[in-house]
Amino acid sequence: MSGHSITDEPLHVMVIFYNSIGIRADFLYTIGGQPPGEYKRERGRIESMNNRLQKKKIKKIVHHTLEKIDISLDVHIQTTQVNMIYDFIQNLLIIDIDRVRKARNEMNTPVPLEDYIKALVLHEVGHYLDQEALWASVPRTLEIRKIKRETPYFERTKDLDLFQMDIEEHEMEYTFEETAWNNAAVLNEQFNMVGWDSFEQVRFESLLSYTAVYNRDLLIYQALLKQKTGKQLAV
Incomplete structure (x- = not known):
């Protein structure tokens, strides 16, 4: 054996x-x-x-x-911790592939990965189509960023005039995001790249990520305004 x-x-x-x-x-x-x-x-x-x-x-x-969609953009793969960015200064579409996958999985209502990627590309091209406004915002953005570097967030939350710049920056960024998504919707209607349910879900959750921080700071700004003037900001 x-x-x-x-x-x-x-x-x-x-x-x-x-x-x-x-x-x-x-x-x-x-x-x-x-x-x-x-x-x-x-x-x-x-x-x-x-x-x-x-x-x-x-x-x-x-x-x-x-x-x-007949748009010529150089694509650069880079770890940025942001899923996709249109760098209007270099005219580049920058993609963090690992973050793309994670961000899609973090959605409250996930859509198919292909739909998610296409919707993001349309959105970044929406920024590309709005690049004239992005360039026009550079001087004021640099002013705001300089003051924010010099004064920590905690200190700005105590000063109405300083914190007003945080609100201004939020409003500029949200306007750019909203414009980019509106441009993306026009492109999607023209080229039929993504199902509308998926497109609207990606748009909704993307804008939600901006409004969450904006709403937090808006509450702080309202408290500062009321403390200084006795008036409540109409929202």
């Missing part, structure tokens, strides 16, 4: 599946005789490959969307 157990002989199993982005993946697993460390390394290689495939797909969706 043989002195070895059945697990001494490795069993090779071919596993075929389709990952989350519809790419077929064939992997040869070895069961029995495979050290735990090797299994972890194999799993790491699989996850790394899936990650690369999804990044490739995201970049392809971005380029396809720009081509479809």
